[in-house]
Amino acid sequence: MSELETAARTFKSPDDLPQGAREPMGELLLILADNKRLLGMRYADWILGAPALEAGIACSAMAQDEWGHGRIVYAMLRDFDFDPHHLEHEREASEYRSSELLDGPARSWSELLALNLLLDTALSVQFEAMAESSYEPVHYKVQKLLDEERFHFEHARGWTARLAATPKGRASLEEAFEPAFGSCLRWFGSADDPVEAALEGAGIVDAGPDLLRARWLARVGPVLARAGLELAGERETGEWATALVPEWNDDWMPGWRRTDTGGPDEDTLRRVRGDKNRPLLMD
Amino acid sequence: MRRDNPLESVDQVYEVFARKDRADRFEHVGTVQAPSAELARVYAWQTYDEAKWFEMAVARRDAFYRVNREEAPFTLGGPPPVGEGSEADFDTPAGYGGAVAR
Numbered sequence: 179m180s181e182l183e184t185a186a187r188t189f190k191s192p193d194d195l196p197q198g199a200r201e202p203m204g205e206l207l208l209i210l211a212d213n214k215r216l217l218g219m220r221y222a223d224w225i226l227g228a229p230a231l232e233a234g235i236a237c238s239a240m241a242q243d244e245w246g247h248g249r250i251v252y253a254m255l256r257d258f259d260f261d262p263h264h265l266e267h268e269r270e271a272s273e274y275r276s277s278e279l280l281d282g283p284a285r286s287w288s289e290l291l292a293l294n295l296l297l298d299t300a301l302s303v304q305f306e307a308m309a310e311s312s313y314e315p316v317h318y319k320v321q322k323l324l325d326e327e328r329f330h331f332e333h334a335r336g337w338t339a340r341l342a343a344t345p346k347g348r349a350s351l352e353e354a355f356e357p358a359f360g361s362c363l364r365w366f367g368s369a370d371d372p373v374e375a376a377l378e379g380a381g382i383v384d385a386g387p388d389l390l391r392a393r394w395l396a397r398v399g400p401v402l403a404r405a406g407l408e409l410a411g412e413r414e415t416g417e418w419a420t421a422l423v424p425e426w427n428d429d430w431m432p433g434w435r436r437t438d439t440g441g442p443d444e445d446t447l448r449r450v451r452g453d454k455n456r457p458l459l460m461d
Numbered sequence: 462m463r464r465d466n467p468l469e470s471v472d473q474v475y476e477v478f479a480r481k482d483r484a485d486r487f488e489h490v491g492t493v494q495a496p497s498a499e500l501a502r503v504y505a506w507q508t509y510d511e512a513k514w515f516e517m518a519v520a521r522r523d524a525f526y527r528v529n530r531e532e533a534p535f536t537l538g539g540p541p542p543v544g545e546g547s548e549a550d551f552d553t554p555a556g557y558g559g560a561v562a563r
Contacts, residue, residue, distance in 0.1 A: 230472070232493050232504040239507035329503050336500035 187381065189313050192257045199380035202373040203313060204258035205433045206304075206383075208265070209275040211251035213301055215266075216280035216442065217293060218244030219450055223283050224290050236333050240294070243326045250319055257315070267451050267459060271441035274450075275434045279361050281442050288341065288354035295334035295398055296355065296362045302327045303394045304366075304383075312381035335401045342405035352407060359402075359409045364424035365435050366391045373433045395420060475501040476525075477509055479517040493519070 189195050195203060221241035228234035252262045279297055284290035306324060311317040341347035367374050367387040377383045385393070399410040399418035410420045429438040442450065452459070472494040478487040490509045495501035501519045509517070 230494065232495060232500075232508065236503060236507050239510065329506055332499060333503045336495075336497050336503060340496045340500070 187312055188317075189380075189382075191315070195313065195382075196380050199376050199382060200258070202376040202433070203380075203382055204255065204260065205275075205373055206377060207251050207255050207258065207316075208260070209433075209435050210301065210304065211248050211255065211265070212274050212276040213280065213297070214244045214248035214251060215450060216274070216276040216446070217298060217301070218242075218248060219446065220280060220284050220290065220293055224287070229287055233337070237290075240298075240330050240333065243330070247323050247326075250323070254315055254319075263459075267456070269451070271444075271447045274441045274447075275436065276442065277361065277365060278436050278439055279358055280446075281439070282446065286350060286354060287337075288347075288350040289358075291334055291337050291341070291351070292354045292358035294330060295338055295401060296358045297365075298327065298330050298334065299397050300362045300365055300394050302331070303390055303397065306393075307383040307385050307390060310384060316382070331397070338401055338405050342407075348406060351405060355402070355407055355409065359420075360422055360424065362394065363391060363420065363422060364426065364430070366394065367432055367435060368424075368426045371432050392417065471496050473501075474522040475505065475519040476522055477505040477517065477519050479509065479512070479514045481512050482515050485515070487516075487518070492522070 192200050192203065218241045221237045221244060224237045225234050225241065228237055252265055255265060256262055277297055279293060284293055302324060305320050305327075308316045309320045309324070311320070338351065341351050369386070369388050371387050374383070374387055378386050383390075395410055395418040399412065399420075402409050403411065409422070410418050413419055426432075430436075431438055441447070448454070473496070475493050475495055475498070476489060477491050477493060479490050480487050493501055493504040493508055495504050498519065498521070501521075505517060505519050
């Protein structure tokens with residue numbers, strides 16, 4: 179099939195997807211759903227205890243958005259022969275495909291902002307790559323999600339600038355952002371990631387790992403630079419670049435976009451699965 | 462409010478306006494406190510989410526010029542003392558976070 183024919187094709191269900199794209203699509207959706215679910219929990223952790231009442235309300239709104247997005251994506255996985263009930267309530271920690279940044283709670287407001295700015299934006303960049311997806315069920319869901327995410331980004335941008343205004347605040351940003359920055363840079367996968375190559379080939383996403391990484395850098399770079407954090411810089415060409423070179427060593431799992439380090443901690447797992455209310459589960 | 466919080470000392474009060482439909486007039490729906498207009502926009506959108514707004518805007522309280530009253534417009538200062546500021550008392554401002562004072 180020529181490139182043009184592939185680009186013009188649309189797929190209404192997983193069964194229409196080209197051989198070799200079906201499984202990667204399921205994997206990408208599970209990665210996104212798990213990240214949304216866990217990120218929502220991290221926002222919720224800060225509803226009480228945020229530095230201002232309004233910021234607590236913002237965390238509550240963002241948590242609701244993330245859980246809503248997670249729900250939508252888990253539901254889509256039904257078409258890929260996953261059982262959403264099992265996915266949401268019955269998995270072990272090692273089965274979660276969420277970023278290792280979400281394995282434990284954000285210990286400071288700066289760590290929460292690192293998730294808000296760096297990881298949440300990484301997820302949005304990945305969703306954006308599906309705004310014109312050849313896989314129709316995703317294509318139709320992405321725009322509303324991205325509209326909501328606009329405010330998440332602005333929340334992160336506003337608070338990063340606010341904390342960067344004091345030396346103490348900037349020091350705490352530096353400490354929290356550096357590890358998260360490296361982790362997100364790697365999250366998009368290596369240039370030769372087989373899962374992503376299959377998705378790009380079928381027109382499900384419009385970009386591969388390197389281009390997605392560049393889009394993410396262009397989004398977060400200006401915010402980091404304005405805060406005086408030397409993680410990324412603007413080239414004369416207007417592109418954003420970083421001196422940091424991500425590494426995908428032996429414990430990196432493509433198709434999971436995380437390291438093989440066990441998954442969310444026990445408390446997180448209990449809460450994310452809803453163990454406390456298990457007797458009340460109806461479906 | 463937690464007035465002892467040093468972060469809030471740089472916060473400004475922003476008045477929030479919104480309308481549900483293009484044909485509606487802007488209505489004052491409340492206030493938010495924020496360190497920047499950027500965050501005020503986010504807070505306003507996420508706090509006053511009771512309707513699917515056609516349009517929302519925020520303005521710093523100190524951007525308003527008084528016309529006929531000595532006090533600043535809309536909601537003033539802290540909450541009214543207990544026993545005052547009831548609905549019947551139209552001369553008393555609604556206080557922090559007081560929604561539309563009618």
